[in-house]
Amino acid sequence: MSVTMPHIQLPDNLGIPNVILPGDPDRVDRVAACLEQPEALAFNREYKSVRGLYHGVPVLVMSTGMGGPSTAIAVEELARIGVQRMLRIGSCGALTDQLNLGDLVLVQAAVRDDGTSAGYAPLSYPAVADLEVLTACQRAATALSASHMVGLARSHDCLYGDNNPSLYEEWSRRGVIASDMETASLFVVGRLRGVQCGSILNVVAGFHKDVAESVGLYQSGAEATAAGEHREILTALEALVLLNR
Numbered sequence: 227m228s229v230t231m232p233h234i235q236l237p238d239n240l241g242i243p244n245v246i247l248p249g250d251p252d253r254v255d256r257v258a259a260c261l262e263q264p265e266a267l268a269f270n271r272e273y274k275s276v277r278g279l280y281h282g283v284p285v286l287v288m289s290t291g292m293g294g295p296s297t298a299i300a301v302e303e304l305a306r307i308g309v310q311r312m313l314r315i316g317s318c319g320a321l322t323d324q325l326n327l328g329d330l331v332l333v334q335a336a337v338r339d340d341g342t343s344a345g346y347a348p349l350s351y352p353a354v355a356d357l358e359v360l361t362a363c364q365r366a367a368t369a370l371s372a373s374h375m376v377g378l379a380r381s382h383d384c385l386y387g388d389n390n391p392s393l394y395e396e397w398s399r400r401g402v403i404a405s406d407m408e409t410a411s412l413f414v415v416g417r418l419r420g421v422q423c424g425s426i427l428n429v430v431a432g433f434h435k436d437v438a439e440s441v442g443l444y445q446s447g448a449e450a451t452a453a454g455e456h457r458e459i460l461t462a463l464e465a466l467v468l469l470n471r
Contacts, residue, residue, distance in 0.1 A: 231303035231306060231307060232303070233270065233271060233273060233299050233300075233303055234268065234270065234273040234275065234288060234299075234300060234303045234304065235267075235268035235270040235273065235275075236267060236268055236275060236288075236303070236304075236307055237307065238306060238307045238308070239307075240277075240286070240307050240308070241284075241308065242277055242284045242285070242286040242308075242309065243284070243308065243309060243310040243311060244283065244284065244285050244286065244309070244310070244311045244313075244466045244469070244470065245285070245286040245287070245288055245304055245309050245311070245312050245313070246285060246286070246287045246288075246313050246314075246315060246459075246462050246463070246466070247287075247288060247289070247290050247297075247300065247312055247313065247314045247315065247316075247412070248287070248289050248290070248314075248315050248316065249289060249290055249291060249292055249297075249316050249317070249408060250289060251269070251272065251274040251289040251291075253289065253315070253455070254274045254275070254276055254287050254288065254289050255276075256455070256456075256459065257276070257287045257315075257459050257462075257463075258276040258278060258287060260280065260459060260460070260463060261276070261278030261279060261280055261285060261287075262278055262279040262280065263278050263279055264276050264277070264278035265277050265278060267286075271291070271296075272289060272290065272291025272292075272296055273288055273289060273290070273291070273296075273300060274288065274289045275287065275288040275289075276288075280463045280466065280467065281467050283466055283467050283470045285463065285466060286309065288300065288304070290314075290408065292407060292408075293340075293342075293383060293407050293408065294340045294341065294342030294343065294381065294383065294407065294408060294410065294411035295342050295411075297314075297342070297408040297411045297412055297415075298342050298343075298346075298411045298415045301411070301412060301415040301416050301419065301421065301423075302415065302419065304421075305416075305419040305420070305421050309421065310421060310422060311356075311359065311421065311422045311423075311424075311466065311469060312412065312416055312421055312422070312423045312424075313359065313363075313423070313424045313425070313426065313462045313465065313466065314408060314409060314412050314423070314424070314425040314426065314427075315426050315427075315428070315455075315458045315459060315462050316406055316408060316409075316425070316426075316427055316428070317406070317427065317428050317429075317430040317431075317451075318331055318379065318404040318405055318406040318427035318428065318429055318430065318431075319394070319404065319405045319406075319429070319430070319431035319432075319433075319435075320403065320404060320405075320429045320431065320432050320433045321380070321394055321397055321398040321402050321403050321404055321405055321433055322375075322398060322403045322433055323432075323433050324375065324403075325375060325403065325404070325429045325432070325433070326373070326429065326432070326450070327429055327430065327431075327432060327448070327450035327451055327454065328373070328428065328429060328450035328451055328452075328453050328454030328457070329373045329374060329375065329428075329429045329454065330367060330372055330373065330374035330375075330426055330427065330428060330429070330454065330457060330458055330461065331374065331375055331376075331377065331379060331403060331404040331426070331427040331428075331429065332355075332360060332363045332364060332367065332374055332375070332376045332377075332424075332425075332426055333355055333360075333377070333378070333379045333404070333409050333413075333424070333425040333426075333427060334354070334355055334360060334376055334377055334378060335352060335353060335354045335355065335378055335379075335413070336353040336378065336379045336380065336381045336406075336409040336410040336413055336425075337353075337378065337379070337380035337381065337397065337402055337410070338353050338381065338410045338414070339380050339381060339382045339383075339410070340381045340382055340383050340407070340410050340411060341383055342383075342410075342411040342415075343381075343410045343411050343413075343414040343415070346414050346415055346418060347414055347418065351414065353381070353409070353410040353413035353414050353417075354413060354417070355413060355423060355424050355425065356416075356417075356422040356423055356424060358422060358469065359422050359423065359424035359465065359469065360376070360424055362424075362465040362466075362468040362469050363424055363426055363461060363462070363465045364376060365465070365468055366460075366461045366462075366464035366465040366468060367426075367457075367461045369464065370457060370460055370461060370464065372457040372458075372460075372461055374461075375403055377401070377402070377403040377404070378401060378402045378403060378404075379402065379403070379404040379405065379406055379409050379425070379427065380397045380402045380404070380405050380406075381405075381406055381407055381408060381409045381410035381411065382405065382407060383407065385407065394433075398433070404427055404429070406425075406427055408425075409425040409427070412425060413425070422469075424465070426458045426461055426462055427458070428451060428454040428455050428457075428458045429451075429454060430451045430454075
């Protein structure tokens with residue numbers, strides 16, 4: 227007898243080992259448009275899910291909402307239904323002038339400046355991408371000619387914090403190239419639960435740009451960021467094909 231997870235509302239006998247994790251539920255539909263035989267599964271709270279095939283590889287797509295807590299719940303419940311690989315596709319702000327709108331960041335490791343990951347392990351525990359997944363993402367992005375950088379991101383909980391400008395400058399000086407709210411939680415919880423995890427981020431706010439204004443442009447489908455989203459979707463899907471060979 228199957229058991230349904232309380233938040234994501236998916237059964238433990240779903241049998242799909244690969245999941246792509248956008249934050250925005252609307253982005254689930256845009257990933258589903260790239261799949262063969264897409265089938266809507268559930269939509270509860272921030273967790274919207276669709277399954278389908280990409281070049282014969284079974285893929286689950288599920289939104290996580292914003293921030294570390296909802297991401298951690300998604301990781302926990304997905305791990306319990308047998309998901310083995312989790313690949314985040316999300317947006318980020320650039321912390322370097324070398325990144326332009328629509329460029330991709332393949333996250334090598336994340337600064338744990340969030341509260342959720344701290345609830346799982348001390349800050350001395352690293353938030354690191356799975357090497358096999360990161361390598362597949364690099365190969366896929368290169369094959370697609372998607373402009374990208376591999377590097378460090380900083381995950382945090384405070385999108386509109388008064389000290390954000392000075393914090394961005396500080397972490398930029400330390401070689402961090404992007405800022406998001408979910409990657410650290412994904413990497414820490416996923417590693418603790420024995421899941422292979424990766425994170426592909428689409429730059430929607432340039433360095434020294436206003437976050438609120440930039441996110442607003444992204445939501446309205448500004449050309450560069452919309453194209454970046456499409457590239458990150460394809461990069462994630464092609465990476466899963468490589469990982470399932």
